[in-house]
Amino acid sequence: MVNPTYEKAILLLEDGTFYEGKACGKKGTTSGEICFNTGMTGYQEIFTDPSYYGQVLVATNAHIGNYGTSTKDIESNRVQIAGLVCKNFTNDYSRQAADLDLQQYFEDEGVVGISDVDTRSIVRYIRDKGAMNAIISSVVLDKDELMKELKKVPSMDGLELASVVSTKEPYFVGTPDDEKRIAVLDYGTKVKILDCFTERGCYLKVFNAITPFEELEKWNPDGYFLSNGPGDPAAMDYAIETVKKILEKDKPVFGICLGHQILALAMDIPTYKMHHGHRGINHPVLNLISTKGEITSQNHGFGVNAEELEKRSDDILITHKNLNDNTIEGMKIKGKKAFSVQYHPEAAPGPHDSRYLFDEFVSLL
Numbered sequence: 001m002v003n004p005t006y007e008k009a010i011l012l013l014e015d016g017t018f019y020e021g022k023a024c025g026k027k028g029t030t031s032g033e034i035c036f037n038t039g040m041t042g043y044q045e046i047f048t049d050p051s052y053y054g055q056v057l058v059a060t061n062a063h064i065g066n067y068g069t070s071t072k073d074i075e076s077n078r079v080q081i082a083g084l085v086c087k088n089f090t091n092d093y094s095r096q097a098a099d100l101d102l103q104q105y106f107e108d109e110g111v112v113g114i115s116d117v118d119t120r121s122i123v124r125y126i127r128d129k130g131a132m133n134a135i136i137s138s139v140v141l142d143k144d145e146l147m148k149e150l151k152k153v154p155s156m157d158g159l160e161l162a163s164v165v166s167t168k169e170p171y172f173v174g175t176p177d178d179e180k181r182i183a184v185l186d187y188g189t190k191v192k193i194l195d196c197f198t199e200r201g202c203y204l205k206v207f208n209a210i211t212p213f214e215e216l217e218k219w220n221p222d223g224y225f226l227s228n229g230p231g232d233p234a235a236m237d238y239a240i241e242t243v244k245k246i247l248e249k250d251k252p253v254f255g256i257c258l259g260h261q262i263l264a265l266a267m268d269i270p271t272y273k274m275h276h277g278h279r280g281i282n283h284p285v286l287n288l289i290s291t292k293g294e295i296t297s298q299n300h301g302f303g304v305n306a307e308e309l310e311k312r313s314d315d316i317l318i319t320h321k322n323l324n325d326n327t328i329e330g331m332k333i334k335g336k337k338a339f340s341v342q343y344h345p346e347a348a349p350g351p352h353d354s355r356y357l358f359d360e361f362v363s364l365l
Contacts, residue, residue, distance in 0.1 A: 009114040009138040011085055012146045014153075017125065021117040023138035024089040025106030031149065032056045032082030033156045034134035035301065036123045038280035042349025044073040047111075050080050050165040050188030051257060051299045053230040054156070056134045058085040058122050064115075065090040068098025069105040075190040075348065079106075080165065080230075083136045084113035085122065112136055130275045131156070131301060156301060157273045161231030162187035162239070162258065166209035173206060174198040180365045183207060183221035187239065187258050188229030192348035196358045197225070202365075210238045213245040222365040223252035223337075226259025228344065233261035233271050233302055240265045247338060252364040254357070255340030257300050260330070263340045264304040267316060267333065274327075277301035278343075281350035284323040285343060287330075293323070296343040297350030303342065304328045337364045 009023040013034065036058035037046055043064055046052065064086040084106075091101040106113060114136050126132075135150040165188040173184075173194045182197055184206040197204055205219050209229075216224070224246050226239075233239075243266035246253055255263040261271045278298040285294045306328050309318060320330030320341060332339040339361075345354035 007138055008141060009136060010141055010143070010146065011114050011117060011122075012135050012143060012150060014133045014150055015129065016147070018143055019114075019117045019122065021114040023113070024086070024103065024115045025084065025111045025113040027138045028112045029135065029137040029140055029146075029149065030056070030083040030112040031133065031135040031153045033131055033301070034058060034085070034126060035131060035277055035279055036060055036126060037299070038282065039349055040281075042281065044069050045075050045192075045348050047079045047081050047084070048075040049190055049299060050076050051228045051230050053080045053161055053165050053188065054082055054159070055230070056083040056085060056136060057081045058119055058126070059087075060119055060123055063088045063090060065102035066093055067095040068093035069100045069102055070095075070098050072097070075192060076165075079109040079111050081111065084111060085117060085119065085136070086113065086115050087117065087119045089113065089115035112138065114138070126276050131273075131277060157232060158235055159231050160235035162209045162229040162236055165230060167206055168208065170205055170207050170211075173204040174202060176203055178203040180362060181205070181219070181221045182223050182225050182365070183216050183219060184225045185209060185211070185216075185227060185239070185242070185259070187227045187262075189227035190346065190348065192346045193227065193256065196346045196355065197362075200358060200362045202362060211242075213242045216242070217249070221251070223254070223361065225361075226253065226255035226262055226340070228257035228259060228299070230258070232273070233258055233265055236262060247333070247336060250336060252361060253336075253338035254361040257342060257344060260340035260342045261302055261304055263333075263338065264309070264331070267312070269309050269312065269316070270305045271302050272305055274301055274303050278322070281347065283343065285320050285329045286323050287320055289319055294353040295351045296329075296345075296354055297347040298343045300342060304331070
């Protein structure tokens, strides 16, 4: 059964381009920056990844909903995407372990979507024109009215969102008897990332994004993890200052995605808004140290300035590069136990080529 409602919906981009389709999920209106993910599986992990907060997601896989939803597949406590754009939205699923069909899941989570649109055309358009804001509605079908609402949506460039998705209160993950203690700065961390640490015998305390360094140190961690998350890293002055203090303390530091960008900014390396970002589970990356290739899971719309980073060869080592566009995918701070990668080594979803990075960090503790 494709799309149970068959009611009309509209997708409108900020440059006036629009698409007509069918409503899926909750009836309503939603907006945010439009982006696309090329992964062929793992849609629920993608929907619940806090790095997607505030974004309208285009799923390039032709079928969404075909294996239902499960509480085992969530990466945070809620759906994080602002809205969904897909080709075929279905409630028919065959996975016995599923808890709900996707329509019911979206209604419960309040997610507005549009289906039965040409997602290949939309993706090609974004690739050519670049990231921009978009609005989906199944209740307002007048393009002029929707454009008025769309103009109120702020640009992702300069938008600070990590503190919005971060935990409000600190919490613990793992076993207190574990010897290695990691302080997690939660800019929008995923469950599977935390699992990768606890599976390696680490005890975690997850802190709110804006927690002062002095408060973090009171727990006496052996090392610090800087998580993934949404928004513009350059707008996170509080995080940059905290990481500078962590580096002065000279404890082990590991950053993923947004955490990678924050580490770069703490070393005075600028970041930039990418044309349309990297989002998918098959991005090829070259490990410049081992000379091996890795197929990686990625989700980011900002990057670290390669030209400025290459000028800092005296104190920073570039460790990974993207084989599609030669962007920076990893770095190490010379003389310190600090490193980071732009991609997602936990890969949920995705291949596990890069999980060795968790072992490398744990060995530094």
